[in-house]
Amino acid sequence: xxxxxxxxxxxxxxxxxxxxxxxxxxxxxxxxxxxxxxxxxxxxxxxxxxxxxxxxxxxxxxxxxxxxxxxxxxxxxxxxxxxxxxxxxxxxxxxxxxxxxxxxxxxxxxxxxxxxxxxxxxxxxxxxxxxxxxxxxxxxxxxxxxxxxxxxxxxxxxxxxx
Numbered sequence: 001x002x003x004x005x006x007x008x009x010x011x012x013x014x015x016x017x018x019x020x021x022x023x024x025x026x027x028x029x030x031x032x033x034x035x036x037x038x039x040x041x042x043x044x045x046x047x048x049x050x051x052x053x054x055x056x057x058x059x060x061x062x063x064x065x066x067x068x069x070x071x072x073x074x075x076x077x078x079x080x081x082x083x084x085x086x087x088x089x090x091x092x093x094x095x096x097x098x099x100x101x102x103x104x105x106x107x108x109x110x111x112x113x114x115x116x117x118x119x120x121x122x123x124x125x126x127x128x129x130x131x132x133x134x135x136x137x138x139x140x141x142x143x144x145x146x147x148x149x150x151x152x153x154x155x156x157x158x159x160x161x162x
Contacts, residue, residue, distance in 0.1 A: 004038045005119065007059075007091035011040065012121040014055040018042040019113045019124040021100055023146075025131055028116070031149045033142065037093035041109050041126070044082050044098045052096065059089040102137020103130045128154055 004024060011018065020028070022039025042048050053061075053073050061072035065086045072087050085096040099105045103126075113124040126134070132150045135143040 004035070004092045007038050007089065007094060008123070009119050009121075010055050010059070010091065011038075011052075011094075012119065012123055014051050016040075016042065016048060016051045016055070017110075018048075018096075019106070019109050019126055021097070021109065021126045021131070021134070022095070025126050026135070026146050026150060028118070028125060029128055029131065029150060030153045031146050033146050033149070037095055039095045039097065041097050041100055041106050043106050044079055044085070044096070046079060049079060049085075056087070056089055056094075059091050061087045061089045061094075064088040064093065100126070100130065100134045103134045128157075 008020070008024070018040040019042070020039070021041045022037070023031075023033055023035030024038050026033055027035060057073055062069040063072060063075065063086065066075075069088075072085070076082055083098045087094045087096070100109055103109060109126055109130060110124060112127040112130055114127060115122050116125050117123070128150065132147055132154065135147045135150065
């Protein structure tokens, strides 16, 4: 059984430097969208990947975009040129990205992120404006629906950036 909340708790428990983005971030802001994965934005460095491997090792992480479902614990051995990692684990699907479409790199996302409490721990969350911008840039039907909800949240909070 997949539990994205448990997956997020595992990631927050090992001090991986990431920002929560994507559908789960939309839900945190109040979207009614159902998400089937957890998206985080981070630097894809040897240090961060090793932290990910250690915290996920008991949950059988595999690359979901490879035909042979290669183990994340062993592959990739070399990170040069790796920008995104798409995993499936016993706790659910995890997408690890180094930049957010329409918004920018991890450093840019992090500089505008907010810190919130989730599951009793602190978590960096993509800013509402950046999340809306990224959803608009994705342009999929499901993203367009989420944009409407997120814009309503932004309006209710009293800030409107068009």
